[in-house]
Amino acid sequence: MDLTALRTANPEHWTKAAAIRALTLDAIHAANSGHSGMPMGMADVATVLYEKHLKFDASAPNWPDRDRFILSAGHGSMLLYSLLYLTGNPDITLEQIKNFRQMGALTAGHPENFLASGIETTTGPLGQGISNAVGFAMAEEVQRARYGKKVVDHYTYVIAGDGCLMEGVSQEAIGLAGRHELSKLIVLWDNNNITIDGTVDIADRTDQVARFKASGWQVIEIDGHNPAAIDAALTKAKSSNKPTMIACKTHIALGHAAQDTSKGHGALTDPDQLKAAKDAYGWDHGAFEVPADVLDAWRAIGARGSADRVEWEERFAQISERKQGEFRRAYAFEAPKKLSGAIRSLKKQVSEEQPKWATRKSSEEVLKVVNPIVTETVGGSADLTGSNNTKTDDMGIFLPENRKGRYIHWGIREHGMAAAMNGMALHGGIRPYGGTFMCFTDYARPAMRLAALMKIPTVFVMTHDSIGLGEDGPTHQPVEHLAISRATPNTYVFRPADTVETAEAWEIALSTKETPSVLSLTRQGLPTVRTQHKTKNLTAQGAYVLAEGEGKRQAILIATGSEVAIAMEAKAKLEAEGIGTRVVSMPCMELFAQQEEAYRKRVLPAGAVRVGIEAAVRDGGWDRWLLGERGREAKAGFIGMSSFGASAPADELYAKFGITAEATVAKVKDLLG
């Protein structure tokens, strides 16, 4: 392709864009891995976006009212790193660019939000960024409604590729953005017609323009290498009352021998071809070298928003101190001071009243107390509001006509919900929670993993957490889902036994700053087991002695959630036979693992057989507590599931699968020989 016409039409633009292309080629050459084609294809779009539209101040990358830029096509990470370095981001220095994809570098293979400022979200798994962006845009709406346009008024820009649009979750995102008229969400589609396996049409012939329009978007089609067209499209997008998709026709790996081919998608490292591409750009500089005038021009772009930001700070100072404090507190994921007192009061009340609630109902009762205090929560459900018990009356429904609404009807979109919740948490100022059936962890899973990796405190409210849901049968009965979430690093899995533990779990979930929480809640009613009020949050210890053995301790029963009551029943039977039995409630294995060893040994001392009870597979992290990490700690057994469930009333299922006090007693006696 002869680039002369492009170069000469707008040389100043061209040189700035060429800097991105050259840095991309150099970094990937040095790393000998990476994805060259996308940054080279989208450099023009990104340059115009940063130069003329994106509201940001490189010296203050965390300015709350900045526009957000999300690289949904995360494999093109060198586009983002180039932009950050060129505009003067304090973290992404030239040294980082040179260390692209190397141990300890902030410039990881795919952008990781927790490594450097200016990286709004972690992308790479396709479709996530565009779905996060829905949450970013919703968060902006909610915050603007609360704090006013003078404090919150910014756009969310996304670069998405063909892969993002083929992933099913993108449809969930597109539907949500269209329904909620998220007019400040602007998606730039890198329409290059290339995927790894070939041209897009070997796998898809969807008319993307028609598809977005069908869900209520404005669509603008442009040549993605024409700066004036890019500028005009962005201007038009910003004034729409709908979300906008700008279809940018681009050439992947522009100017390289691999242009417009699948090969161009990956790492272009051949030195001669690299030089030829640079020649075509008119880029006559050494590796990683950006001439001073070009760098100055980019740094001026990075400083463009400084005045805006200073003015914003002045405006922010004018809102009430209470509002300022609330705003800052929410951004810092600090729980309000009143929270723990309110939780304590509720705990005291229910330990006295001892209701027999399903823990999903317990959770609703906690939310009734919590939501008026923790004003930054935004709740919702994937079309199971009445079953997940996630809505409280004070929240209001989030809709175009009610941007103050704090409850979102996500529709039948577990994955989109989870990804958008992540986006809200990443945006800042919002603590999102959302519900579905625990079995549909499967649908939400890609986003749940990313919440853990990204170190954000998204809360997943997972009800109907075992065969205890009964007749809906094995498609709806989780057996391996506790194991799935527990196997995931940096995830708190709470399985509370009653309302007291549910309140404690929520207190932790609403106070933590860098860890997502999964609340595993029952459909079926449970007795209150925490009948003695304790001020202290015992769930924060992960596990604790709920009931001490009466005689000589011969057995320890360890149980979670709905099975704690079974453990208590088994204990009574065992004690009646003279077998001293301790019951340990273990609502959060991860927090127990974080306790000092001395505490863990006090809770689980040697010298007694141990039986774990959980209506799920043993693989869910049990053996560490049953057998000890190095083994030989105790003789132990497990009462739980080793197959899928079945469709029948819940009580019959517990009997069928042998999750009963009787089976527990038999197991203990067997172990005691």
Added chain:
Amino acid sequence: MDLTALRTANPEHWTKAAAIRALTLDAIHAANSGHSGMPMGMADVATVLYEKHLKFDASAPNWPDRDRFILSAGHGSMLLYSLLYLTGNPDITLEQIKNFRQMGALTAGHPENFLASGIETTTGPLGQGISNAVGFAMAEEVQRARYGKKVVDHYTYVIAGDGCLMEGVSQEAIGLAGRHELSKLIVLWDNNNITIDGTVDIADRTDQVARFKASGWQVIEIDGHNPAAIDAALTKAKSSNKPTMIACKTHIALGHAAQDTSKGHGALTDPDQLKAAKDAYGWDHGAFEVPADVLDAWRAIGARGSADRVEWEERFAQISERKQGEFRRAYAFEAPKKLSGAIRSLKKQVSEEQPKWATRKSSEEVLKVVNPIVTETVGGSADLTGSNNTKTDDMGIFLPENRKGRYIHWGIREHGMAAAMNGMALHGGIRPYGGTFMCFTDYARPAMRLAALMKIPTVFVMTHDSIGLGEDGPTHQPVEHLAISRATPNTYVFRPADTVETAEAWEIALSTKETPSVLSLTRQGLPTVRTQHKTKNLTAQGAYVLAEGEGKRQAILIATGSEVAIAMEAKAKLEAEGIGTRVVSMPCMELFAQQEEAYRKRVLPAGAVRVGIEAAVRDGGWDRWLLGERGREAKAGFIGMSSFGASAPADELYAKFGITAEATVAKVKDLLG
């Protein structure tokens, strides 16, 4: 709603449809749970479909050339059970209808394919059925191309609800069906505008007609209570050269007090309202009672296809005996006799040549041998063909112009691929396999679980299976994904150590009938560890002694996949220090668990410390083998991951995370004290 006009316009139709509605009401009343609204709303559509279009013979529900009917909106299971009972399915008797959702009944809460004939797939998790259907329709095309229209020529019908269409996976299915011009796929959308949380538009305003058209579908809009319109639409759909979506405007819970409301979605059990609905239908019969004339009319529909079926059998008898045998063998999931010999030859060759291949490359070499023999395989990849090594030259690409093609470019659609592969396996005659990166197990997960629940042998080829993939970083590095698949009942997780074990794993995956397989394969090269040829498939034992200790056995190293070579290196170091060390390769924990206890004890005898080595979290089923099921079996330790990975070259990551021979040696010595 006054149903008089509907009743009088076509009384014969009406009565047949009313039988479905009445049985639905009665069964849900008896069970006191279930979903009434959908069967009541879609009874007219289903009646016309079964009466006038669906090719089936109730007395031979497994006739290979029957039309397939898939209830994607699986919560409306009483629609399917009513149809099966009324038409005379041998399994779904009136007794089963009366036992709806009870222990042991074939009429589970959601339809389960393995319980009764006539249930083509397990549905309930929304979006799965419509995505399975893409695989059913592809399987029909592949088989028709191979066996000719006289043997294979049938349609795939789907009833899908708003939930199915909101789930992201539906977009993947729609895109695939449109691209591949699956003209024999006909989706009947139950357009009732109601979800559990309210009207559809609280969450979505997508123009579904425009959305389907954008992906190349024919769309027909009809009144779903008008039999003539339903009939005409189905006729038109059958003659299209595109897949067809028929948008059926219906009233959920037609004729009931809860009609057109969210309440109508669930269990309608109020006796007075039930009676009022039956009155409105003109249905004056006792609970579960279907008058003889109505039942006769339905049974005649069930017998309608008998002659067709007999003629088909005659046509089938005319194809060559070889073809007949192949057809039957593939339907029975029987591996061809030649397979094991071919695998043995390959094993012998590679144990001599000892290549240093990544196991993804090993897998490709196995497929080169296998695909010409196992002619029923259909392979593919979610846009990672060159990385997953899933394509062999003989397969041809499946496209409208090449229906004999056995390789599918699924696009960036892991979930849709997995669900469609399940559909192919369920259709019969096809053994599907498909690849993606192992980390994207997360995306495919809902369908992977269903493969296990449905007892079908879908093969998931998961490459890039650890931090060994290097620079792409933690978004792409699985650490918990072995644990996820191992925690799932009825799933074989193979993590082969070299080409020999890869060949053995494939042999099992291609021979098994009721269990899906996950092949966990490396990106990085590995040495051949099985250097002594054994005819026997050692992987079939799950674990075996790869190398015996030379001196007195003090340690057993248990490893999988890429870490077996590390175990061998550690063994050499330990033996050099006089510590007799056995190495156990454990390519499939599930198969090891199925061996007799005596074998397991021979492989893992007491009296030695044990160290497990796997570049993944310990939660992945390890403790059973390290510590013993009841504990106290051995002192043990684990070398693996306990956090997410990082972006850097693979060797550096193994060192950083301490997965090395040196660390293994240190752990053994520590345990030996």
